[in-house]
Amino acid sequence: MYVSSKYVFSNHRLAVLAILTSFTVFGCGSGRSVVDTSKSDTANIQPPLVYTVDLNDRTGDTFKVTLSVDDLTADNAVYQFASTAPGTYQVMDIGRFVRSFQALDADGNVIPSTDVSTNQWRISRPEEVAQIQYTLAETWDTPVEEHAVYMMAGTSIEDDHVLINGQAVFGYPAGMQSRPLKIKLEYPAAWKAGTALEKDASGHYVADDYDHVVDSPILLGRLSEASVDVRGTAVELYTYSKTDKVHSDQVLDAVRDILDSAGDFLVDLPVDRYTLLLHFEDVSMG
Template sequence: MNLKKSLFFTFISFCYALGAVAQTQDNKYQFSIDLTTYQEQADRLAVELICPVLSTPEAVYRVPKIVPGTYKKYDFGRFVKDFQAFDKQNKALTVTRLDSNSWKISPANKLYKITYKVDDTFDAPLQQNYVFQPAGSDFEKDVFLLNTHAFLGYFDGLKKAIYRLHVRKPKAFYGATALEPISHNDFADLYESNSYMNITDAPLLYCRPDTASLALHGSKILVSVYSQNTDQPYAPVILKELETVLLSIEKFLGGELPVRKYAFLVYLSASLPVNGMQGALEHSQSSLYYLVDGGNPKALAREIRDVGAHEFFHIVTPLTLHSEEIADFDYNTPKMSKHLWLYEGVTEYNSLYVQLVSRLISQKDFFNTMKLKMSMSEQLFEDSLSFTQLSKNVLDEYADQYSNVYEKGALMAWCLDLQIRHYTQGQMGLQRVISELAKKYGASKPFRDDDLIPEIVALTHPSVGDFFRKYVEGGSPLPFTESLAFAGYDFQKDVKKKEPSLGKISLEYKGNREVVVSYIGNMNDFGRSMGWQVGDVLVELQGKPVNTDNIETLLTEYRNNTKDGQAVKVKVARVDNKGQKKTVALKAKAQLQESTERYRITPMLKPTPAQLKVREAWFKGL
């Protein structure tokens, strides 16, 4: 379904546009930006603020050093240029820059208007603390990605006030955001929010519309896409994938989505970005995605489904269930909570677990993803670091360990889920505990950082407290063997096995679904007997047609079912020296090679009734 605004609203906003010429000063922040006067060469946006009436002789205006969900100091003030303050007669007032993000203005009781220009973050030099794109801004002729924290500020002590944002736009552009405009017409949108926290909780994406929307049991879901590559519509394909995972999440969370409106804003880059990063940032009613457009809408939609599940789960933690540090977020002298294991680890775990429970992914897919996290965590991060310490000091001392919240953090949540299920004899699971806590606390009722773990222990079992002491607060390696055994699974490390390979060749998966031999430099005896050549396109493996969709399954079958000495038959398409493409049959006798499986998870052959009970409850998401 396409999203169109109604005639009724167009009419109202026309009245507004006429009435908006003289802006009177009151107790509101009234911001205006004009996308139609943007000049590509200067690459800046002019911001005008009609200030709320202030009564103090001095006032400090700030833009954020850091914003929620990023766990990194970005100093958005460095993108602000030509900062000026004026009284009603347009006479300049004294402005003193206090630091990168703050300006002192006097006399503040005369202050009427502030003007400045902002640079976008996308085009900033890479080596200077580059802003993760989902938290940044991009101004181009055909797109404006506006994270409001990157250009709106606040006066000290005055974050809880009405914020208005007036955006003039080219007629062809649509502004996608979770904010509901209080009026709009073809050339402008006017938004209003009741605090700095809320207006900066809603990024905006202005471009030619590629949108799709849907009502999901009373919740309105919007997808809006900008692609650097193409004008082909992506939004409907992405929405379709998201719908499957949102239905699963709805069921998982007890039959209702926790929002009435939610916007997925997607910015697709034509190539791998300068900082090599892609990802998304969560908000209460939207999430913003920055991803590389590989030209395959279906593959991209799958990726957005996975990331989208993660971002959507953030509505539960930390956007609903959070500590005081997050509730009263300090944009310039932030205090960190101890519980990133909850905000990011549990979110990441749940985004995968919900897909297992609803069978969007198989148990094998789930285990493989968790094994990959074990490997990443082990290779890239300090395993002995306390997770509560990491969390508390993530902005400085342990900044380089941050990404482990997605790896070990998710594994920690998995172990915790199984521990809770075991010690409560299958009565509780991690999600049940979280929903109990979310009922007790909530978006406007934060918990005290020190109270969280004792509360979880009180809801579950004293032994769960031992888990927290040892593995979350302490830095012990996670107890996979014990936790998985609770659900009747054997966990083993470094299992020696013998299996066939294709001869140590490298394969490349092409966009046209072809699987191509890309490198033969490490080929073994078997590979040489087969006679692989670089550029060979796999047509058949053991009599079965090959493409990028089924190759992984075929290779698994091949590894599991091939005996030593058995004939291995492959057909490839090969270009001969006359430039003709021909099908060539390759054949050799399989040679099993010894290899090591780093992590192995297998169901126990004779689980106890208690183990079966936990396994069933976990597998079904009860």
């Protein structure tokens, strides 16, 4: 059996990703208001990068992404996709999965752009940009000649579910990696979404910066859900099961004693919410 895991810890959140044989577990926790401006000088607050991902249109197994931004300068002329991500220990080169890329002005006119490297697109007149639109293929089912993206760090689009790891969907203009993000996910009304990211009043998922999004996987689709309180910390489980044989309440029942014991041992858990994302396929890996 092949087992791998990733742990990312700070005083704000904990993220754990692990893959075990035929199922994948994605987990993350959040213990903060994602965009906390209570102690900041409001004059210095950077406007967020606002992304929209259309998951209603899943044709071609591609993500349709729109970034709305209107304050680019010559310093932000290059749009950057991830070459790797913390904890993955591999070359990812997400630019390989880009299928289309264009920058538009406020009137919808295309601003010329060119790909200058595997993961970078240069926009000729960044000051005129109002939107950047691009499509990316999913990583799970897209063949590549080398550096296949490890499943727990990749993406999947199917008729009944979608998996998003931030570094494999979102890029950013050069110099803006530290900007806050707002993400609007458009998906079927019957679907559920699981992630540690919080929503704002407008329905956007919000994050402090690009790295926060990378630390916060998202699972959407035909999911079951369950939750439990462990010493004042919410533990949420969202499960996708291709065969519908595994449900979140079953998993929670199986690990409840472990969670309670961990709570008793630690006494004070480091975050106020954990979200575990479980993905069960109908294949085995060995």
